[in-house]
Amino acid sequence: MRNLLLSALLVALGATSALAEPYRLHAQDQLLVRVVDWDPDANGLAEWAGVSGEYLVASDGTLQFPLAGTVTAEGQTLTSxxxxxxxxxGRNAGLDRPPHVTVELVESLPVYVLGAAQTQGAVAYRPGLTARQALALAGGVYRNLATADPMQMARIAGEARLAAEELRQHEAERAAIEAELAELEGPDTPPGGQLPADADLRSRLQVADRVARNAQAASLDSLQQLLRDKADKLRQQIVLRDQQLADNRRDLExxxxxxxKGLAVNARVTAxxxxxxxIEAKRLDLEATLLMAEQQLNEAERARAAIIDDARSDxxxxxxxxxDDMAAAAIRLGTADRLLTQAMLAGELAPEPDAAxxxxxxxxxxxxGTPERIEAAPDMALEPGDVLEITLPGASAASPRPVAAAPQPAPLGQVAAADPGLAAR
Structure with a gap:
């Protein structure tokens, strides 16, 4: 018991000393430097706008700073x-007393967590970060999804079910759009579609749009026919006026x-x-009216064609x-299927780790510049850029951790094995 208390005290002292130790700068640290001085004219502090700002410690540990030149920053504390x-x-600017300078650490290189961590990858570094804390930020020790987290399994199965349903709806919508495009490519668009009894809201909207479009097209067709009839009648009237003109000109001659010869009076010629x-004036009016009717007919034909073109484009x-939505749904379905398969496979191969x-x-x-491997204590203070590998006692190649692969669309059979709700679909 005494040994346990002594060990706990040593660990606590080690963690306290790690936190009490001032942070020393490393290469690639991002710093925020502010330089201010007292301005007697303004009776306040004035910031050096051309000097204050963010600076990066170079890979060789130096810092390039205006009016100060090259400064060795690596290994120094913020205060120094x-x-x-x-x-x-103060020296290079010729001041009687140096200005006030503050240096803050904005960002450092992350710590990279590998091995038996729940989430492998980069963990943001902060001064005093220990190995145990980095493991906690990475989600803790890896837990077998199939046995340690049934809620996670249920969530993934639910996502797979939603993705499968979304994919089914997208396929039905694509079939409806392709059928409508085939109708639009035909010589004539049918007057409307029959609405099935079990049609969903999206299908009802598509049918409503089609009915409205066909009604508008039918209205334009009627207008075109009316204008054609009007143009034909105008042409017939023009022909009649031409005959009247020809007869009157012969009579006039x-x-x-x-x-x-003195056999006719002037009144007859004048009449x-x-x-x-x-007759010529009326004929000109008929030609103007015919031209207007032909213009209206052309506009109606263009409007009729625009309805089909706009519908096809939409x-x-x-x-x-x-x-794109179908591809995304297929990827989500394939990913969920693969995660469930790997989790169940890992559950068969790997025993549940002992909590102790x-x-x-x-x-x-x-x-x-030389990599060095260090067996670290849980409360060892890490440095920016460290690679932390988590190991478990008794881990072997026979119990591999599932590795996420590139998601591919997968059949529903594997997902349905983990979620009976999918099998019913």
Whole structure:
């Protein structure tokens, strides 16, 4: 008992000393430096705008700072760097007393967690970060999904069920859009579609859009036919006016000859001339009306064609978006299927770890450019850029951890084995 208390005290003292130790800068640290001085004219502090800002410690451990030149930052504490920068700025700027300089650590290189961690990858570093804390940020020790977290299994199975249902709906919508595109490509668009009794809201909207579009197209077809009939009648009236003009001109020529011989009076010539002028004026009106009718007919034909073109364009755009949604749903379904399969496979191969077993920590740290492996205690303070490997006692190649692969669409059979709700679909 005494030994246990002594060990706990030593661990606590080690953690306290690690936290009490001031942070020393490393290469690739991002720093925020503020330089201020007292301005007697403004009766307040004035920041050096051209100097204050964020700076990066170079890979060789140096810091390039205006008016201070090259400063060795690696290995220094924030306080010592502040004092060095303040002295250099005051000296190089010719000031009686150095300005006030503050240095804050913005960001450091992360710690990379590997091995038997729940989530492998980079963990954000902060001063005083220990190996145990980095493991906690990585989700703790890896737990077999199939046995340790049934709620997670149920969640993944639910995601697979939702993805399968979404994929089914997308396939039905794609079939409806492709059928509508086939109708639009045909010579004539049918007047409307029959609505099945079990149609969903999206199908009802599609049918409603189709009915509205066909009604608009039918209205334009009726307008075109009306304009064609009007144009035909105008052409017939123009032909009639041409015949009247020809008859009156022949009569006028005959009267003119009789007048030259003294056998006709001027009143007859004047009457025929007036009649010809009236007929020509009416003919011009008919031609203007015919031209207007033809223009309206062309506009109706263009509007009729635009309805089909717009519908085709909208459906093609919907189809393109639908293909993306289907691909995403297929990927989610395949990922969930693969996760469930790997979790069940891992549950068959790997025994559940003993809760009393403590993980091991191995730190790989670059010292003078050479990687060095260190058997670390749980409360060992880490440094930026360290690689922390988590090991478990008794782990072997026979109990592999599932590795996420590139998601591919997969059949529902494997997912349904983990979630009976899918089998019913």
């Amino acid at each position: 760097l502040q004092e060095q920068l303040a002295a250099a700025l 005959g009267i003119a000859e009789l007048k030259e 025929l001339t007036t009649a010809i002028n009236d 459906n093609l755009q919907k189809l393109a978006e639908l293909e 077993e403590q993980p091991g920590f191995v730190v790989t740290r670059a010292t003078d």
